[in-house]
Amino acid sequence: xxxxxxxxxxxxxxxxxxxxxxxxxxxxxxxxxxxxxxxxxxxxxxxxxxxxxxxxxxxxxxxxxxxxxxxxxxxxxxxxxxxxxxxxxxxxxxxxxxxxxxxxxxxxxxxxxxxxxxxxxxxxxxxxxxxxxxxxxxxxxxxxxxxxx
Numbered sequence: 001x002x003x004x005x006x007x008x009x010x011x012x013x014x015x016x017x018x019x020x021x022x023x024x025x026x027x028x029x030x031x032x033x034x035x036x037x038x039x040x041x042x043x044x045x046x047x048x049x050x051x052x053x054x055x056x057x058x059x060x061x062x063x064x065x066x067x068x069x070x071x072x073x074x075x076x077x078x079x080x081x082x083x084x085x086x087x088x089x090x091x092x093x094x095x096x097x098x099x100x101x102x103x104x105x106x107x108x109x110x111x112x113x114x115x116x117x118x119x120x121x122x123x124x125x126x127x128x129x130x131x132x133x134x135x136x137x138x139x140x141x142x143x144x145x146x147x148x149x
Contacts, residue, residue, distance in 0.1 A: 046139070122146065
């Protein structure tokens with residue numbers, strides 16, 4: 001009986017320590033080579049998503065202007081796209097259901113509010129980018145859309 005158990009234990013195969021180390025080394029190499037590229041693509045996708053959202057908001061603001069005669073001013077903000085502004089300038093042809101499907105203004109890809117400025121005749125929408133600070137370069141750069149775009 002003892003002999004049978006010894007044979008069963010010895011006949012079981014598994015990975016040796018060296019084989020496991022080789023596999024871990026290959027995985028580490030793959031992560032080191034592919035990882036930065038994936039992260040770069042992820043950052044690029046966030047920038048592109050933010051640009052698309054800003055273009056959509058720009059189109060919505062232009063529709064608001066067609067109906068109301070001017071863009072919401074800075075004080076009214078983009079909340080005017082959800083609820084009819086009560087402060088001047090008044091919008092006489094405001095869409096009954098507002099201009100956005102959601103009940104809140106969307107945020108950028110980094111979960112920050114867009115910065116909106118307008119004098120009623122022109123507007124600018126800005127995202128501060130991944131660093132959430134003014135200025136920056138590459139993926140940290142500010143993203144801006146205006147009524148001229």
